[in-house]
Amino acid sequence: MPSAIIAEDDDGIRLDRWFQRHHAEVTFNIVSRWSKTGAVRLDGVKAGPGDRISAGQALVWPDVLPEPATPRPVEKVRPPLHPDQIAYMRSMVIHMDAHAIVINKPPGLATQGGTGISTSVDAMLDALQFDAAARPRLVHRLDKDTSGALLLARTARAAAFFSKEFAGREAKKTYWALTLGVPEIRSGTIDAAISKQPGSGGEKMHVDPETGLKAKTRYRVVDKAAARAAWVEFQPLTGRTHQIRVHAAAISHPLIGDGKYGGKESYLTGGISRKLHLHSRRLVIAMPDGGTLDIKADMPSHMAESFAMLGFDLALGDYEEPPPPPPPKKLPRRLSSATSGNRRGERRSRGTVAEAPPRRK
Incomplete structure (x- = not known):
């Protein structure tokens, strides 16, 4: 009978998921049938498709399928990368450890492929496999024209962990942007629901308080160039498509270079680049081993030039916001002299009798 020792990278996943990863021809239904007859076992014990497996366990299963399995569609073989593509991807790496790789994605490079997209980060991830058992995995994304810190997971366990951090809004993401004009309220939270704009084919979003999904973005104005433009820091508290761009336009200060949401007015004259000025500056996220990753990505050249031209001090x-002051210590309650000897509410113990005063002779 075939057998395997569960690897660290598969620790904690379901048994059917293990077969899906390593023996795609063994479907959930097949594992279920084996389970009913006791043909699939972990450390000699009957196992089912929903059982969680642990690293180091010995798994055995039949070498003959109980029924003809429908073959899954064959995945397209990715063509080998050109040395220039490998060098290009590796030049973006700003952090690497056993769990994660962080790249500083340039503007204009899509995170994933799609209609009309010839290349993407996902298509070139083989360049970042290095000494790992498999290519890294995407766990979040940046818009094509947005630059900055993009996290990649190096193992399946790390991918599951990071995905939960992003889904639970535990990861802290900080963006730098250049806005048209200066927000009158210098810091605050934009709370405006967002949905797909009808007629745009899902390519454009808009504020929709009635049917939109909840979207919140914290912001603060870092500096300004008279009334012409402002350097604004954004922290998305939710993860909607184009959220920062839509919210910036909703407060009448679209991002510089964002023609989709700001129209022609979003392009400044005077040598300021027409590219989108939105950059994922900092990412803070918990690590699977209990530590914390805190990484910053330098701005792309067009944003650095714009900031220098407007006289911003980086x-x-x-x-860093200072931590809130600790709550005041509660002073112990002082007792009055009248009650210090016999506190209110105290009861004498049962079975005792007070002595009577002595009689005078």
């Missing part, structure tokens, strides 16, 4: 950008 030292102002990495402002």
Whole structure:
């Protein structure tokens, strides 16, 4: 009978998921049938498709399928990458450890493929496999024209962990942007639901308080160039498509270079680049081993040039909010002299009798 020892990378997943990863021809139904007859076992014990497996366990299963399995569609073989593509991808790496790789994605490069997209980060992830058992996995994404920190998971376990962090809004993402004009309220939270704009084919979003999905973005103005433009820091508290761009336009200060949501007015004159000025500056996320990853990505050249032209001091950008002061200590309650000897509410113990005063002779 075939056998295997469960690897660390598969620790904690369901048994049917293990077969899906390593023996795609063994479907959920097949594992279920084997389970009923005791033909699939973990450490000698009968196992079912929904059982969680642990690293180091010995798995055995039949070498003959109980029924002809419908073959799954054959995945397209990815063509080998050109040395220039490998060098290009590796030049983006700003952090790498056993669990994660972080790249500084340039503007104009899509995270994933799609209609009209010839290349993407996902298509070139083989370049970042290095010494790992498999190519890294995407766990979140950035818009094509947005630059900055993009996290990749190096193992299946890390991918599951990071995905939960992003889904649970535990990861802290900080974006730098250049807006048209200066928001009158210098800091606050934009709370405006977002949905797909009808007639746009899902390519454009808009504020929709009635049927939209909840979307919240915290922001603060870092610096300004008179009334012409502002350097704004954004922190999305939810993860809707184009959220920062839609919210910036909703407060009448679209991002510079964002023709989709700001129209022609979003393009400044005077040598300011027409590219979108939105950059994922910082990512803070918990790590599977219990540590914390805190990484910053430098701005692309077009944003750095715009900031320099407008006279912004980059030292102002990495402002850390001071922690809130600790709550005042509660002073112990002082007792009055009248009650200090016999506190209110105290009861004498049962079975004792007070002595009577002595009689005078």
